[in-house]
Amino acid sequence: MNDLNFIGEISMFDIKTSDDGVLSIRLSGKLTHEDYKNLLIPELESVIEQHKKVCLLVETDDFHGWEWRAAFDDFETGIKHRKEFDRIAIVGDKKWQENLCKLFSLMMVAEVQYFQNNELDTAKQWVHHNN
16 A cells, blocks of 8 residues: 655645555645646556556545646546546535536546545445455
8 A cells, every 4th residue: 555645835635545456535725737747647647557447536625626727637637547447436525526526427437426525435335346
């Protein structure tokens, strides 16, 4: 298991990679282009290189979205690696997060599911299901 903790200028997140190829990310604040370029994309690509497929668990805690360039990074990375994602679980408490998850699921090959914060254990079980 690999653990990274990062406090950026306007964001904070923890990244954990399990031995079975599940990448767990806990987000707070607002994500920047530097967050993607320096940490998120390299970690994702490392998991894909090791496991060929990746399951993603994203926990949001006081998450305020993305800077414009970071939103593009997220979209571009999702499209580039859409065939390598197996399952994506988004955990949050905002209606806009749930709606964005539904939109995102239309572009992905992977199964994508949104969970409320109080369903975190269910989300973890779901994302680890086939691993």
